[in-house]
Amino acid sequence: MSLFEDTYKTIASPSEGIYKDKGSKFIAYAYPLRSEDQIKERVAALKSEHPKARHHCWAYRLTPDRSVYRINDDGEPSGTAGRPILNTLLSYDLTNILVVVVRYFGGTLLGVPGLIHAYKTATQEALTAAEVVELTVNDIYRVSFGYEQMNDVMRIVKDEGIGVLKQEFDNQCILELEIRQQQVNRALGRLQQVTGAEVKYVGTQ
Secondary structure, eight states: OOTTOOEEEEESSOEEEEEEETTEEEEEEEEEOSOTHHHHHHHHHHHHHOTTOSEEEEEEEESTTOOEEEEEOTTSOTTSSHHHHHHHHHHTTBOSEEEEEEEEOOSSOOHHHHHHHHHHHHHHHHHHHSOEEEEEOEEEEEEEEEGGGHHHHHHHHHHHTOEEEEEEOSSEEEEEEEEEGGGHHHHHHHHHTSTTOEEEEEEEO
């Protein structure tokens, strides 16, 4: 990811799509994803919702630089389910997303090209129904400062349009701030000029 590419595309909320071929039904569920911890829960929920389905195949992409991904064919011939789902995510340039396609077998084999087409099309249907949003890559910082510096710090937060994730105001105040990567150097430079303010990097999201 280049220094200036600090945005990525994902979906705003869950969506669904459906594709049918020769009696088989492919229902695609797309979910915005924050971490791999959510995947087991999503797949398990769909398995209990569709206990008679033959397969629950999926693919996901994670992280703003789109470097983390995984596929699962769940018993379908290798390369016919998870891979076409992932390839569709690639062509839409989406990340932080999970797509699970639930298949009900209709009694007629579709063959490898038929399966690839079915999983791809069901995924496309779900993504077409979704609202695609562009988000910024943000770094999280914790800023601690004395109560008397409150006005100075809050002015910088307001001027820079910085998001506040958590705040604790006492004699010693703590703010957890979400700063777009493009803004980090300027915003940190200003915060570090506040007398007694301590700035600590927490992570990126």
